[in-house]
Amino acid sequence: MITSRHALQRLVVALFALMMMAAPAMAGQLNISAAASLKEAINEIADKYAAQHAGITFVKNYGASGALAGQIENGAPSDIFISASTEWVDYLMDKKLLDASSRKDFAYNELVFAGSTPKKVGGMKDLVKLDKIAIGSPKSVPAGQYATEAMQKSGIDRQLALKLVMAKDVRECLAYAEMGEVDGAFVYRTDALQAKKAKILFVVPGNLHARVTYPMALTMSGATNTDAKAFFAWIQGGEAKSVLKKYGFVLK
Amino acid sequence: MSLSHQDIAAIGLSMKIAISATLLALPFGFATAWLMVFRNFRGKVLLEVLVNLPLTLPPVVIGYLLLLFFGRNGWGGAALKAAGIEFIFNWKAAVVASATVGFPLLVRSIRLGMESIDRQLLQASRSLGATWHDALATVILPLSFRGLVAGSSLMFARSLGEFGATIIVAGNIPGLTQTIPLAIYDYASSPAGTSMALSLCAVSITLSVGILLLHEVIGKKLEDRDSA
Numbered sequence: 001m002i003t004s005r006h007a008l009q010r011l012v013v014a015l016f017a018l019m020m021m022a023a024p025a026m027a028g029q030l031n032i033s034a035a036a037s038l039k040e041a042i043n044e045i046a047d048k049y050a051a052q053h054a055g056i057t058f059v060k061n062y063g064a065s066g067a068l069a070g071q072i073e074n075g076a077p078s079d080i081f082i083s084a085s086t087e088w089v090d091y092l093m094d095k096k097l098l099d100a101s102s103r104k105d106f107a108y109n110e111l112v113f114a115g116s117t118p119k120k121v122g123g124m125k126d127l128v129k130l131d132k133i134a135i136g137s138p139k140s141v142p143a144g145q146y147a148t149e150a151m152q153k154s155g156i157d158r159q160l161a162l163k164l165v166m167a168k169d170v171r172e173c174l175a176y177a178e179m180g181e182v183d184g185a186f187v188y189r190t191d192a193l194q195a196k197k198a199k200i201l202f203v204v205p206g207n208l209h210a211r212v213t214y215p216m217a218l219t220m221s222g223a224t225n226t227d228a229k230a231f232f233a234w235i236q237g238g239e240a241k242s243v244l245k246k247y248g249f250v251l252k
Numbered sequence: 253m254s255l256s257h258q259d260i261a262a263i264g265l266s267m268k269i270a271i272s273a274t275l276l277a278l279p280f281g282f283a284t285a286w287l288m289v290f291r292n293f294r295g296k297v298l299l300e301v302l303v304n305l306p307l308t309l310p311p312v313v314i315g316y317l318l319l320l321f322f323g324r325n326g327w328g329g330a331a332l333k334a335a336g337i338e339f340i341f342n343w344k345a346a347v348v349a350s351a352t353v354g355f356p357l358l359v360r361s362i363r364l365g366m367e368s369i370d371r372q373l374l375q376a377s378r379s380l381g382a383t384w385h386d387a388l389a390t391v392i393l394p395l396s397f398r399g400l401v402a403g404s405s406l407m408f409a410r411s412l413g414e415f416g417a418t419i420i421v422a423g424n425i426p427g428l429t430q431t432i433p434l435a436i437y438d439y440a441s442s443p444a445g446t447s448m449a450l451s452l453c454a455v456s457i458t459l460s461v462g463i464l465l466l467h468e469v470i471g472k473k474l475e476d477r478d479s480a
Contacts, residue, residue, distance in 0.1 A: 066441060091443065162428050
């Protein structure tokens with residue numbers, strides 16, 4: 001009886017000690033919120049940086065840029081925000097949640113239409129022949145916003161209205177195309193290069209939508225974190241650029 | 253409170269899918285409950301576990317399995333394709349997803365109704381020459397009516413809320429498969445969509461409260477009638 005009570009006490013003490021350890025924010029920890037399309041590139045860049053800088057660990061949060069902006073607005077821990085469109089950086093700037101002086105363009109991309117449909121698809125006009133098309137939900141996914149813009153400018157948005165499957169981010173969009181459950185999906189060129197089954201069917205002409213731009217900035221808490229500032233400067237340098245280039249991002 | 257035409261389409265679609273799912277599940281639910289209450293057979297426990305599984309299984313598991321089975325590369329998908337039926341990413345898939353997830357609730361209520369039937373009434377009907385299907389139609393069906401109504405309303409309410417399985421098999425297609433929960437999810441992922449999401453949340457709460465009230469009132473009414 002006594003021994004079991006002792007065991008219980010020890011357990012409680014141990015649990016309490018564990019909680020105390022986990023409570024304070026870890027020194028050298030960087031929280032990055034980045035557009036889903038940057039996943040592999042940022043993973044590799046972070047690994048490279050961590051290998052050269054002992055004691056730095058990364059917490060990476062990938063998702064739709066709009067969803068990430070919402071999380072930051074609601075207080076999610078984040079030091080650096082990299083969006084796939086200017087809209088969501090502007091949004092957080094307006095709310096004074098990002099450090100305006102740190103804003104830089106990280107990279108650029110191209111919008112493509114990818115899929116594994118046997119139907120002949122060579123341009124926007126051919127999309128009306130398809131049954132199902134995946135796009136990122138334009139409310140929060142920049143790839144979906146660019147795609148919506150392109151469909152409107154091509155005058156086919158009404159004909160496609162009931163064919164659009166909304167994905168929560170551009171990677172889910174790509175997954176739909178990979179599974180073959182949709183004829184094709186609007187994704188970035190860099191996403192399509194990661195695909196195994198889906199092929200790029202055509203590149204969406206750049207004059208149909210705003211340029212795919214990845215602006216980035218330090219958050220207000222990131223701007224006071226020297227580790228975050230050092231990393232933020234480093235990813236504008238040559239090593240990070242070569243990784244971006246490798247994954248097919250456009251740098252100018 | 254503002255609802256766009258897309259939101260109104262989502263509300264209509266939710267209704268359509270929930271009603272279809274309930275109607276689709278009713279005959280199966282009735283048959284399953286009847287088997288469990290009035291029949292003894294091997295593997296009854298297994299059937300019981302299987303029927304109740306959707307109650308505890310994550311809906312996303314159900315959705316994913318349905319997708320694998322009815323998808324382009326599944327057996328069910330091949331059969332549907334041969335029959336020329338479009339299923340995945342169609343509102344029909346949402347109906348099947350909702351029907352599967354809500355099924356245990358339906359069976360439970362019907363079972364409770366059937367278990368309250370006096371066995372002597374059944375024996376009497378049989379000894380008066382009623383065949384088993386006569387007894388089913390003239391004794392069991394009317395006497396388990398309360399359970400049927402209670403189960404249907406619960407299942408309808410559950411179907412209105414179905415999210416996890418639906419988003420996987422039916423996708424999120426505005427005007428075609430985007431039900432109320434899916435539309436809320438869509439708004440909730442964007443910080444600019446808060447007020448729209450809240451409007452739909454209000455609709456969702458109103459519908460749920462309404463149905464549950466109706467469920468209680470009908471239950472009470474039928475109870476009074478039975479005891480009278």
